[in-house]
Amino acid sequence: MxxxxxxxxxxxxxxxxxxxxxxxxxxxxxxxxxxxAPRWVAPVLQRMAQIEMVLDNPFGHGQLDWVxxxxxxxxxxxxxxxxxxxxxxxxxSALVPAMAGIPQRIGFTGEARxxxxxxxxxxxxxxxxxxxxxxxxxxxxPGTLPARPIPYxxxxxxxxxxxxxxxxxxxxxPDKLVAFCPGAxxxxxxxxxxxxxxxxxxxxxxxxxxIWLFGSAKDHGVAEQIASAAPGLTHNxxxxxxxxxxxxxxxxxxxxxxxxxxxxxxxxxxxxxxxALYGSSSPGFTPPxxxxxxxxxxxxxxxxxFKRDCPLGHADCLNQLLPTDVLNACRERIxxxxxx
Numbered sequence: 001m002x003x004x005x006x007x008x009x010x011x012x013x014x015x016x017x018x019x020x021x022x023x024x025x026x027x028x029x030x031x032x033x034x035x036x037a038p039r040w041v042a043p044v045l046q047r048m049a050q051i052e053m054v055l056d057n058p059f060g061h062g063q064l065d066w067v068x069x070x071x072x073x074x075x076x077x078x079x080x081x082x083x084x085x086x087x088x089x090x091x092x093s094a095l096v097p098a099m100a101g102i103p104q105r106i107g108f109t110g111e112a113r114x115x116x117x118x119x120x121x122x123x124x125x126x127x128x129x130x131x132x133x134x135x136x137x138x139x140x141x142p143g144t145l146p147a148r149p150i151p152y153x154x155x156x157x158x159x160x161x162x163x164x165x166x167x168x169x170x171x172x173x174p175d176k177l178v179a180f181c182p183g184a185x186x187x188x189x190x191x192x193x194x195x196x197x198x199x200x201x202x203x204x205x206x207x208x209x210x211i212w213l214f215g216s217a218k219d220h221g222v223a224e225q226i227a228s229a230a231p232g233l234t235h236n237x238x239x240x241x242x243x244x245x246x247x248x249x250x251x252x253x254x255x256x257x258x259x260x261x262x263x264x265x266x267x268x269x270x271x272x273x274x275x276a277l278y279g280s281s282s283p284g285f286t287p288p289x290x291x292x293x294x295x296x297x298x299x300x301x302x303x304x305x306f307k308r309d310c311p312l313g314h315a316d317c318l319n320q321l322l323p324t325d326v327l328n329a330c331r332e333r334i335x336x337x338x339x340x
Contacts, residue, residue, distance in 0.1 A: 001028035004076070004084040004102065006093050007037035007045060009061065010185070011243075011262030012286060014041050015269050016132040017087055018153035021050035023139035023146070024085075036076075036096070043243040044266070047155045064092060073099025085138050086117065106138055131286050152289045155269040157251035165248035169241065174210035178330070179253040179272075181263040182226060183219030183238070187308025189280035190259050192318050192326075194222050198229030199323040200257065204330065205233045209254070213238055214246050214263055255334050257326065264288055273337040275329045279318040280305050292337060294329045296321060 003024065007014050014037065021033060035045045036055040045051045055076070059065055069092075077100040084097040086107035094116035097105050106119040114120070121142045128134045128145070132153075136146035166172060182197050184190035201211045211230070213223040217239030227234045241249065246263070250256060251270045258264035258274065260281045267274050268290035276288045278297040282304040287295060297303070303317040310317075 001031035002080065002082050003028075003031060003033050004055075004079075004081045004097070005033065005035040005037075005051070006084060006086045006088065006097060006107075007035050007041055007057075008087050009038050009041065011041055011044055012265040013087070013131065014044050015153045015155070015262075015265040016286065016289065017135040018048055018050070018269070019132055019150050020085070020087075020135045020139055021048060022151060023136060025050050027139060034079075034081075040243065043247065044155070047157065047244065047247060049154070049156060059092070069095050070099050072096050073101075076100040076102075087135060087138070091116070108134075108138075129284060132289060152291075153265070153269040154271075155247060155266065157248050157270060162248045162252055165241075165245045166252075169245065169249075171249075173252050176207075176209045177212065177253050177255075178204050178209045179212050179214055179250055179256045179267070180226070180234070181214045181256065181258040181261055181267070182222050183215035183263075184259040184261040185216075185218070186281075189305070189307050189310050189315060189318075190261070191222070192259055192277045192279070192321065193315075194225035195229060196318075196321070196323050196326070197226045197257075200326055200330075201226065201230040201233050203323060203327045205230070207331075211235070212249065212253070214241070214250065215239070254337075255330055257330065258288075260286065268293055273333045275326060275333055277318070277321060277326065279303065279315065279321075280307055280310070282306070292333070294333050296326060296329055 032052050033050055034053040035051050036057050038057050042054045045054045073096045081102045083104035084102045086094050089108055089110040091111040094113045098116040105117045107117045108123050109120045136150050140146055211234040213234055213236045215238035219238040223236040223238040227236050250267050253272050255273045256267040258276055260278050264276050268288035274288055274293040276295050283295045298317050298320050300317050
């Protein structure tokens with residue numbers, strides 16, 4: 001069996017697909033499972049034991065490029081895959097597998113993909129409330145729900161990986177380390193206020209913890225706000241590491257504090273003690289998949305709204321989640337964590 005995964009364009013979604021990959025290997029022992037993914041997602045797939053090769057998806061969001069997709073389809077045809085699992089629900093994501101003539105093209109029905117997919121699943125949202133469950137269903141025949149429990153995603157980061165990353169960045173691990181991930185690609189309504197993060201940094205520093213800030217270059221500004229409000233207490237790494245390096249550094253953390261974001265799912269897949277902060281989104285759909293995660297949410301009547309910006313203009317779902325509340329959750333999570 002030689003199969004291809006068309007991966008999502010979001011880091012968190014890609015991580016939630018990892019149990020699907022494990023199920024496919026269990027079903028087809030010895031299979032070769034490759035993936036095609038955007039470059040910013042590829043490092044996550046490269047740290048999954050089930051993925052052998054990651055092919056580049058060069059097409060930007062909303063970019064059709066019929067000629068480019070046809071050429072890529074012809075290139076993929078030469079790899080002679082038996083099956084492809086198309087995880088995004090868009091029409092565009094199913095074009096290249098169809099152009100490649102892969103015999104079994106598997107995915108959920110959507111966006112008029114009837115001619116592009118030939119093994120189609122119909123989504124029952126009530127039966128599969130979690131995204132990880134929906135991906136896992138694609139390993140089963142249509143109409144068959146995935147067996148439960150569904151295992152948690154797992155990312156690989158070895159001691160050698162971590163030592164190399166520290167050496168490459170000229171860094172050393174503090175005795176006690178907390179990682180903050182203050183960004184959220186989707187929008188401000190998922191981001192705990194920078195002032196709250198700064199106050200939490202001060203409180204954790206009083207407990208003896210060094211604070212490292214993680215995120216993309218887009219998160220550098222908000223991380224600088226945190227650093228300025230907690231002078232000398234944080235190290236802003238946003239935009240200064242590759243994703244594979246961020247994975248290794250997060251694996252070193254004694255605790256990770258995150259918004260609902262891709263890095264939250266990375267921390268969960270590394271099995272790090274985690275405090276996840278929810279505002280406009282819902283842990284009922286995309287929770288951190290880890291036994292070491294604590295979820296904090298104000299659970300206001302107006303949330304989850306799933307908006308990029310607060311439609312009411314107050315963002316109380318996050319503003320009212322106070323640093324002292326998060327500190328208590330951090331201390332409880334650290335106390336419950338098995339010592340390394």
